[in-house]
Amino acid sequence: MNVSKTLTKFVRYIVLVIFFCLYILPFILVVLNSLKERTEIISNPLSMPKSFNLANYFSAMEKMNFAHSFMNSLIITVFSVALITIFSAMTAYVFVRVQNKLNKFLFFLMVASMIIPFQAIMIPLVQIYGSIGFLNSKWALIYMYIGFGASLAVFIYHGLIKSIPLELEEAAMIDGASRLQIFFQVVFPLLKPTTMTIVILNVLWIWNDFLLPSLVLIKPEERTLPLSTFYFFGTYSVDYGLLMAGLVVTIIPVIIVYLFTQRHIIQGVMNGSIK
Amino acid sequence: MSSQKFFDRLKVQLLFSGPTLFAFFTVVILPFLYGIYLTFTNWDGVSTSHSFVGMKNYLAVLDDAAFWTSLYKTMKYVLLTVILINVVGFFLAYMLTTEIRAKNLFRAGFFTPNLIGGIILGFLWQFIFSNVLVYIGEHFKIGIFSSSWLADPDKAFWTLVIVTTWQYSGYMMVIYIAGLMNIPKELLEAASIDGANAFVRLRKIILPLMVPSFIVCVFLSLQRGFMVYDLNIALTNGGPYKSTQLVSMYVYQKAFLSQKYGAGQAEAFVLFLIVAIVTLIQVYVSKKREVEA
Numbered sequence: 107m108n109v110s111k112t113l114t115k116f117v118r119y120i121v122l123v124i125f126f127c128l129y130i131l132p133f134i135l136v137v138l139n140s141l142k143e144r145t146e147i148i149s150n151p152l153s154m155p156k157s158f159n160l161a162n163y164f165s166a167m168e169k170m171n172f173a174h175s176f177m178n179s180l181i182i183t184v185f186s187v188a189l190i191t192i193f194s195a196m197t198a199y200v201f202v203r204v205q206n207k208l209n210k211f212l213f214f215l216m217v218a219s220m221i222i223p224f225q226a227i228m229i230p231l232v233q234i235y236g237s238i239g240f241l242n243s244k245w246a247l248i249y250m251y252i253g254f255g256a257s258l259a260v261f262i263y264h265g266l267i268k269s270i271p272l273e274l275e276e277a278a279m280i281d282g283a284s285r286l287q288i289f290f291q292v293v294f295p296l297l298k299p300t301t302m303t304i305v306i307l308n309v310l311w312i313w314n315d316f317l318l319p320s321l322v323l324i325k326p327e328e329r330t331l332p333l334s335t336f337y338f339f340g341t342y343s344v345d346y347g348l349l350m351a352g353l354v355v356t357i358i359p360v361i362i363v364y365l366f367t368q369r370h371i372i373q374g375v376m377n378g379s380i381k
Numbered sequence: 382m383s384s385q386k387f388f389d390r391l392k393v394q395l396l397f398s399g400p401t402l403f404a405f406f407t408v409v410i411l412p413f414l415y416g417i418y419l420t421f422t423n424w425d426g427v428s429t430s431h432s433f434v435g436m437k438n439y440l441a442v443l444d445d446a447a448f449w450t451s452l453y454k455t456m457k458y459v460l461l462t463v464i465l466i467n468v469v470g471f472f473l474a475y476m477l478t479t480e481i482r483a484k485n486l487f488r489a490g491f492f493t494p495n496l497i498g499g500i501i502l503g504f505l506w507q508f509i510f511s512n513v514l515v516y517i518g519e520h521f522k523i524g525i526f527s528s529s530w531l532a533d534p535d536k537a538f539w540t541l542v543i544v545t546t547w548q549y550s551g552y553m554m555v556i557y558i559a560g561l562m563n564i565p566k567e568l569l570e571a572a573s574i575d576g577a578n579a580f581v582r583l584r585k586i587i588l589p590l591m592v593p594s595f596i597v598c599v600f601l602s603l604q605r606g607f608m609v610y611d612l613n614i615a616l617t618n619g620g621p622y623k624s625t626q627l628v629s630m631y632v633y634q635k636a637f638l639s640q641k642y643g644a645g646q647a648e649a650f651v652l653f654l655i656v657a658i659v660t661l662i663q664v665y666v667s668k669k670r671e672v673e674a
Contacts, residue, residue, distance in 0.1 A: 115481070122476055126490050129547065133493070135513055136505055151513045193401040200397035204390070212402065219409050221660055223608050225629050226653035227409065229636045229646045230416035233424075253408025256401045285393050314498030316611040317633075332500045336615070339504050346508065353505055360496050368489050371496075375552065376559040379597045 133357065140350035147346045162351035169342065170352055174327065175334040176359070179313060182244050182330060186251035187308045191301055193252060194259030195267075199289055201260070202267040213264065216257040224254070224317065232321050247322045251312055259304045262378065266300045267293070299377065306374030313360075331356050420647040431643070438647035447623075448648050451631040452655070458541060458627060459606035465546040466602045467595070470553030475583075477554070478561040488558070491551035499548070503615025506544045507531065510616075534624035537617045541609075541625060544616060549605060553598040560594030561587070596667040603663060607656045628652055 139147050140162055141155035167173070201213045231250070232241070240246045270293060278288045294301075316332045323329060329337070338352050364371065420438050424431035442448060473491055477484050494502060511529040518526025530536035564587060572582050610629040613619065619626035619634075626634075632652065636645030 118476055118479065118481060122473075122481070122487055125473065126487055129491050129493060129551065132505055132509055135509060139508070147512065151508075151516050189400075193404075196396075197398040197401040200394055204394065209394075209398075212398070215410075216405060219405075219413075221657050222409065222413060223604070223629075223653055223656050225608065225610075225632055226649045227412045227416060228633075229642055229649060230412040230419055231408070232637075233419070233642065234412055234415060249404060250408050252401070253404035253406075256405050257409075260401065286396065289397070310496065314496075314500075316498060316500045316614075321637075332498045332611070335504070336500050339615070346512065349504070350508065353501055356501055357497055361493075364489075364493070364496055368485075372488065372492060372555050375492075375495075375555045379556040379559065379594075379601075 136350050136353050136357075140347060140354045142347050144345055144347050147350075162347045163355060166338070166348050166352040167355055169348070170334045170338045170355075171326075171329070172331075172334070172355055175329050175331045178244060178323075178328060179330040179332075182247055182251075182319075183309055183312045185244075186248045186255065186312050187305055189248065189252050190255040190259050190308055191304050194256050194304070195263050195294060195297055195301070196289060197256070198260045198263035198267050199293060201264055213260070216260055220257050220261070228317070228321060235322075241322050242325050242328060244323075244328060247319060250318065250322065251308075254318075255308055255311070259308070262300060262304060263297065266297060270296055302370060303374040303377040306371050307378050310371075416646050417650065419643055420650055422643050424642045434643065438643045441644050442647050442651055445644075445648070448628075448631060448635075451626050451628045452652075454538065454625070455607065455609075455628040458538070458545075458609070459603060461542045462545045462549075462606050463599060463602045465542065466549045466553055467598050469546055469550040470598065471557050471591075473550065473554040474557030474561055475587075478558060488555070491554055493551065494548045495552045499609070499611025500615045502544065502548055503612045506540065507616050510540050531617060532621055534621055537621060537625045540616060541613065541627075544612060545606070545609065548612070549602060553602065556598050556601075557591070557594055560591050564590050592667065592670055596664065599663060599667070600660065603660060604656070607652070607659075 135151070138155060139151055141157075141159055142153075143159070146153065146156065201209045235241055235246060235250075274292055274296075275288050278292050283291065314332060315330075316336065319330050319333055320336070323333065326337075335352060335356055339349060342348050421433055421435060422431040423434045423437070473487075477487055481487075510531050514526045515529050517523060518528070530540050568586060569582055572586055577585065608629060609627055610633070613625065613627050613630050617625040619630055628648075629652075632645055632649045635648060636642050639645075
């Protein structure tokens with residue numbers, strides 16, 4: 107009995123370790139090859155780099171206009187996510203607290219709209235905003251993210267706000283607080299765990315999004331990281347060492363943030379799925 | 382007094398929901414409706430005027446064999462990835478909810494691909510399929526790797542399936558772990574005492590209780606499957622010879638590169654209908670199978 111138990115445990119470990127390698131090895135291979143020269147990579151992509159050469163990194167960062175695209179991605183993600191959370195929480199609040207036919211309908215419409223694939227909207231979206239000259243700006247993109255991100259955030263907040271007892275707000279109301287004060291001082295702090303979830307889901311989406319920014323941000327100086335990676339690969343398609351270094355510099359910031367926030371991220375994804 | 386009250390209410394409503402609703406209506410609803418209108422026109426994206434062409438675009442969709450081929454491939458891709466993502470995701474979650482050390486490390490590792498966008502993962506795997514695996518194939522004389530999978534239409538399709546499974550299974554694993562941890566321990570212990578082995582416990586207790594998690598995960602993987610674009614463009618770029626052009630990429634090219642906006646939008650609308658029908662069926666069928674926990 108005991109022997110078979112130890113054996114199953116051992117087999118389990120082996121299986122998990124094999125899977126772990128499959129998930130991590132691709133990243134390690136990229137790092138290894140980013141330190142090599144093109145000829146070294148072609149002769150053997152599995153070999154250890156001969157020297158610790160960072161030249162590819164500097165070159166890739168310069169050619170991708172890395173610092174600039176990184177800042178673009180950061181600005182777009184921070185503003186979009188902050189506005190999505192605040193606006194959606196406020197909307198969900200009014201949907202829960204003011205239950206009339208209009209609000210019920212609007213809530214239903216937002217939930218139902220989640221089924222629309224982005225591809226069914228992108229062509230008219232570009233047409234409408236192109237014709238009023240509203241493309242090619244970070245702010246236009248942030249505005250669109252609010253529109254696309256609101257439904258899910260309102261839906262998740264709605265479920266939680268329903269469970270907040272009204273008495274808490276009534277006490278503040280008696281003290282003469284306005285609706286806005288009540289919301290920001292009483293309700294919004296109570297939503298913190300859910301806000302974390304919404305922030306995480308939206309950061310993962312917006313930081314990595316490609317299709318929408320590729321349609322909206324056409325000017326090179328507005329490019330986000332996924333966009334500049336894409337054009338970078340198009341331009342230097344055979345210079346493998348350089349390309350791999352480009353991937354490493356885009357992946358590393360994410361991994362560093364992940365190392366510190368790993369538990370929160372996984373918790374956020376768990377909470378986001380329970381509806 | 383009552384009109385005062387009405388304006389107060391209106392003020393609160395506008396203040397709280399105004400910004401969200403304005404963005405939502407102008408970014409989602411308006412383009413969606415305008416898109417339906419576009420499908421009845423012959424707009425080319427450049428000219429300032431366009432005329433009404435009735436059902437012509439929809440009839441053209443029926444005739445567009447390339448569209449149906451890409452849709453068929455997308456369906457095949459969705460079916461395979463939904464199954465594989467969820468089987469692998471559930472398997473990993475099941476393993477990680479048993480007594481085992483370094484759970485957090487494994488969990489964090491399996492989740493890592495989800496932090497990184499499809500474009501970057503696509504390029505990463507392009508390098509692996511066309512350089513690393515080819516090298517391994519030649520060096521160790523492994524036939525199936527000796528030429529690049531990306532150069533062969535069938536294998537290129539499978540690279541998309543493999544990378545998608547690799548990419549998303551960790552995400553579903555996290556959701557399955559949450560579900561598995563909610564299964565009451567007493568229930569499993571009681572079953573063990575009654576002599577149910579691990580397999581019976583899995584089939585008779587765990588799987589039925591996990592139906593809500595399966596609904597969520599299948600829903601998410603269906604949606605992601607139908608909408609795949611980044612990975613498609615970065616990994617295979619539709620090639621070789623357009624053999625792996627999935628529907629999203631096809632519609633994009635039709636509209637923005639061939640500048641057939643009306644026709645492209647009609648195809649996008651067909652895609653919307655298919656996604657809507659498939660998702661509704663999925664939610665309906667699985668809700669029926671849900672059991673009370």
